[in-house]
Amino acid sequence: MAASAGPEIERLISLLAKLPGMGPRSARRATLALLKRRDQLLTPLADALSEAAAKVRACSICGAPDTRDPCAICSDPARDAALICVVEEAGALWAMERTGSYRGRYHVLGGLLSALDGVGPEALGVAPLVQRASHRDVREVILALPATVDGQTTAHYLTDRLVQSDVSVTSLARGVPVGGELDWLDDGTIAQALRARRPA
Amino acid sequence: MEFESDAFVLSARAHGETGAIVDLLTEEKGRWVAHVAGGASRRMKPFLQPGARVIARFRSRTSEQLGSAQLEPVGEGPAALFDDSLALAGLAAAAAVAQGALPEREPHPGAFLAFEALASTFHIPEVWPAVFVRFEAGLLEELGFGLDLGKCAATGVVDDLVYVSPRTGRAVSRDAGAPYADRMLALPPFMLGAQAGLAEGEVGQGLDLTGHFLEQFVFNPMNRPLPPARMWLVDKLGEAGRL
Numbered sequence: 001m002a003a004s005a006g007p008e009i010e011r012l013i014s015l016l017a018k019l020p021g022m023g024p025r026s027a028r029r030a031t032l033a034l035l036k037r038r039d040q041l042l043t044p045l046a047d048a049l050s051e052a053a054a055k056v057r058a059c060s061i062c063g064a065p066d067t068r069d070p071c072a073i074c075s076d077p078a079r080d081a082a083l084i085c086v087v088e089e090a091g092a093l094w095a096m097e098r099t100g101s102y103r104g105r106y107h108v109l110g111g112l113l114s115a116l117d118g119v120g121p122e123a124l125g126v127a128p129l130v131q132r133a134s135h136r137d138v139r140e141v142i143l144a145l146p147a148t149v150d151g152q153t154t155a156h157y158l159t160d161r162l163v164q165s166d167v168s169v170t171s172l173a174r175g176v177p178v179g180g181e182l183d184w185l186d187d188g189t190i191a192q193a194l195r196a197r198r199p200a
Numbered sequence: 201m202e203f204e205s206d207a208f209v210l211s212a213r214a215h216g217e218t219g220a221i222v223d224l225l226t227e228e229k230g231r232w233v234a235h236v237a238g239g240a241s242r243r244m245k246p247f248l249q250p251g252a253r254v255i256a257r258f259r260s261r262t263s264e265q266l267g268s269a270q271l272e273p274v275g276e277g278p279a280a281l282f283d284d285s286l287a288l289a290g291l292a293a294a295a296a297v298a299q300g301a302l303p304e305r306e307p308h309p310g311a312f313l314a315f316e317a318l319a320s321t322f323h324i325p326e327v328w329p330a331v332f333v334r335f336e337a338g339l340l341e342e343l344g345f346g347l348d349l350g351k352c353a354a355t356g357v358v359d360d361l362v363y364v365s366p367r368t369g370r371a372v373s374r375d376a377g378a379p380y381a382d383r384m385l386a387l388p389p390f391m392l393g394a395q396a397g398l399a400e401g402e403v404g405q406g407l408d409l410t411g412h413f414l415e416q417f418v419f420n421p422m423n424r425p426l427p428p429a430r431m432w433l434v435d436k437l438g439e440a441g442r443l
Contacts, residue, residue: 020217115292115429149249149278149292156285174282186246188279 009035061132063108063125065090073105080104082139084132086158088112088146096144104142107132112150113157124154126161133165143171147192201263205229206274207256208315210299212248214240220248222269224256225298225315230308234258234269244271250295251319252277280323286440287322289433290332294318296427301339301418314338329442330390330398332433333406336414337391345369345417347409349392352376362387369413385409404443407434 005013009031017027034042058064059071066072073079083104087093093106109124133141141162145151159169175193176182182190205226212222220239226232234256238244247254253274260267281287294315302311318335321328340346346369351358353370354377363377363384364370377384387409388402411434415426437443 115289115296115427115432120428147246147279147282149251149288152282153285153288153292156288160285174279186243186273186277188246188273188276191276192279192282 058108061128062106063110063128064093064106078103081137083142084129084138084140085142085144086129087144088151088154092144104140107141109145109154112145112148113154114150115153121157121161126158129158130161130165133162133167138165138167140168140170141165143169145171147174201261201267202257202259203229204255204257205232206312207232207254207271208295208312208319209248209250209252209254209271210295211250212236212239220244221266222248222271223299224254224269225302225312226256227309227312228307230306230311231299231302231304232256232258232269233304234260234267236269236271246279247271247273247277249278251281251291253319284322284325286325286436286442287328289429289436290328291319291322293427293429293433294332294335296429297336297339297414300424300427301343301414308342310342311339314342326398329403329437330406333388333391333403333410336407336410340369340410340413340417343418345413347371347391347413349387361392364409366412366416385412401443403437404434407437407443 012034013024013027013031016022016030017024022030034045052067055067056065057067057069059066059069059074061070061074064071064073068075080103083102084107085096085102085104086107086109087096088109088111090108093108096102096106107125107129109126109129111119111124113119113121113124129141132138141158143155143158145155155171162169173196175189175196176185205228207224207226210223210225210231212220215221215235218238218240220236221233222236222239223231223233236244236248239248248271254271255274257270258267259269278288278291281291298311298315302308314335318328318331321331337347347364348368348370349361349364351371352361352373353365353368355373355375357373360374361371362374363372363381364387365372366383366385371387372384385408386405388405390398390402391406391409411426411430419426434443
């Protein structure tokens with residue numbers, strides 16, 4: 001804690017220290033930077049935070065956080081309504097959007113089934129997904145879930161649930177990442193890539 | 201304190217932003233929990249999955265400390281089962297049962313060997329459910345609650361053993377158990393020897409048997425239910441018509 005700072009500043013430091021990538025030391029540095037640049041940083045940041053707190057909601061269609069409901073993606077007519085990409089969290093949605101190579105819509109599950117942690121289907125947004133997938137415009141559901149035991153368990157569960165929806169269910173490929181050198185990859189990734197090989 | 205051991209990852213949870221607390225089933229020291237620095241990294245995450253085989257090097261200043269571990273993956277791990285939902289459920293259930301049943305820092309080499317044997321059969325769909333039952337029976341034995349299936353508890357005969365007493369875990373012959381048949385647990389023949397084939401319904405009987413004693417002797421005394429992962433497995437096997 002800052003030894004001679006007031007309680008407001010100490011509170012700011014302790015709250016900033018809870019953010020990912022921040023610790024008490026970096027929170028102190030960030031606080032100092034904010035205080036030094038009050039008009040350029042502190043006030044706009046405070047405004048942005050309170051605005052976000054007041055306006056950001058989960059989209060009632062896909063579950064992604066946005067200030068609008070339906071969210072910008074769900075209400076964009078240029079998006080392909082025939083494609084739904086299922087992701088675990090909003091972070092995965094943003095990662096997909098960064099690529100710029102997907103023009104369909106999303107569905108954010110809000111977690112994964114976890115047999116070890118006892119997270120069951122009722123805790124996730126599965127029912128709304130099945131409902132969306134049953135719509136006659138939807139042609140394909142892409143499962144973009146983590147290549148982990150929980151991620152793939154969830155993918156299998158969703159595939160079973162979507163059988164009756166008359167949509168094509170696909171999942172992202174697994175294998176060698178762009179820039180990946182084989183001698184640095186784990187055995188599982190190499191074996192998966194080998195199984196998923198295709199004609200050159 | 202330092203040691204190195206073959207191990208299976210039973211579970212891993214994030215600790216801070218970069219580390220993980222990993223629960224391992226080691227060959228020599230039983231269940232061992234340790235902090236793994238960099239456990240949240242892209243390099244480490246692929247093998248911090250339930251059922252992944254690793255070589256673990258443990259280190260702590262004193263034996264009372266949590267300590268840290270360095271892990272080195274061995275083989276493909278659970279990624280090989282990603283396309284098989286039943287096998288994935290089996291792997292998760294085995295990890296959850298081992299984690300829930302085995303006490304920490306108590307050597308159980310039999311449990312490690314049983315897990316190893318089970319992990320090596322997940323790619324044979326018609327075999328592993330029966331091996332899973334034997335794995336659970338092995339866990340019970342390691343914990344001192346082994347089923348006594350060698351002879352009839354009432355008459356001492358060694359043939360025609362078809363029941364197990366739900367109270368003692370001892371086998372009972374068809375004749376001796378007949379008056380109490382409605383209260384007895386069925387003893388599937390495959391649990392009596394490796395030679396016995398696997399008939400329909402036997403995996404379900406085996407899971408009922410080991411589940412009953414795991415619940416009675418291991419989980420109930422800890423005021424815990426059987427792990428949800430095991431219940432999911434039983435449901436999934438039932439849905440797939442594999443019980």
